[in-house]
Amino acid sequence: MAARIKVLNTPSMRRMPSYLHKLMLMHAAGEKHASATKLAEYMDLDTIIVRKDFELTGIQGRPGVGYKTDELIDGIRRYLGWNITCEACLVGAGSLGSALLGHEEFMEYGLKITNVFDSDPAKVGSMIHGHLVEDVRKMTQVLKPAPPPLAILCVSPHCAQMVADELIECGVKAFWNFANVCLQVPPDIIVQREVIAGGFALLSVKLTQSGIK
Amino acid sequence: MAARIKVLNTPSMRRMPSYLHKLMLMHAAGEKHASATKLAEYMDLDTIIVRKDFELTGIQGRPGVGYKTDELIDGIRRYLGWNITCEACLVGAGSLGSALLGHEEFMEYGLKITNVFDSDPAKVGSMIHGHLVEDVRKMTQVLKPAPPPLAILCVSPHCAQMVADELIECGVKAFWNFANVCLQVPPDIIVQREVIAGGFALLSVKLTQSGIK
Secondary structure, eight states: OOOOOOOOOHHHHHHHHHHHHHHHHHHHTTOOEEOHHHHHHHHTOOHHHHHHHHHTTTOOOBTTTBEEHHHHHHHHHHHHTTTSOEEEEEEOOSHHHHHHHTOGGGGGGTEEEEEEEESOTTTTTOEETTEEEEEGGGHHHHHTTSOOSEEEEOSOHHHHHHHHHHHHHHTOOEEEEOSSSOOOOOTTSEEEEOOHHHHHHHHHHHHHHTTOO | OOOOOOOOOHHHHHHHHHHHHHHHHHHHTTOOEEOHHHHHHHHTOOHHHHHHHHHTTTOOOBTTTBEEHHHHHHHHHHHHTTTSOEEEEEEOOSHHHHHHHTOGGGGGGTEEEEEEEESOTTTTTOEETTEEEEEGGGHHHHHTTSOOSEEEEOSOHHHHHHHHHHHHHHTOOEEEEOSSSOOOOOTTSEEEEOOHHHHHHHHHHHHHHTTOO
């Protein structure tokens, strides 16, 4: 198997969208500078961690003044590659898929959902948050001429692999996988798996450590 | 501010539910032993990482044989505190809340949702995945006599703080927060914030590094 791309600083990267969201609210409120201390308080982190995270973006703050809000926003967006639009299709318009389609911040991330597919005849042809739901049986026909690089998988675990195989055949290169299964894919295909229980694992350990449960 | 509980090995803990899910499938299929190599391949990780993760549980494998599947399942469940049931209420039965209510694995995690609240009159009184939706205006009245330790927040960002304040007043001690906002809470209250964009941040960096976008 070819070596996968190594991504370092995973927790730092996970925090970037939260900084960005807060910084955009601050920017909209006319705040020209942002201090690491204030952001650390908002995020409930040590200030040193926030400074280290921002170092990754290459943006420097000034002692006593902080970071320029707009510079830091640009720096985070560039670091994450969110300054470049990424087209994606979404497969599985159930409650999770619908929740994602209604997630207003996707445009902030440079994520543009071009097609939505589902197998349920009751959903096909309907609109969900402004997106037309198409029949999954027409997915290959629709996507193959110009496949988006990314697919967001919100299908049930038992059909996730089959859907992924079909999308790879269409030319899709990466998956944001919300189905509770590890996809088996060729080494040049990127998969980011979301495990809803991952956050609950952290929470549970905190609950146990603190004697709450 | 009082010191928050430090949780170490965050990425390891996030992986535990995926190991557990796979091990339970293997156990159900009658596989008495699980090798780190096989699990590493399934999870697309280095074997050394898998072994290190399992060290945290205190369960030891045997060279050439692997881990006893049932021992490892118990070890992970104890490590995560999932051997003890945790009761929770869920507030906000929109598409994300509904997706969580339909998440079949919650029982695996020892998570028991006792009450569901929403403000939408069209939803109050209806059943979602076997849970009766109650009026959020009756939340304090319903919960105060015997509050669950945990609340799962799936409300919109603009009312999340207000709902959290009310729940803390009821006696709730911890939040699994899906609203896109940092909650301001007293230091003895635990918050696990889920940022959907966190995973997309990792994915974006991988997409950029690999030249896909």
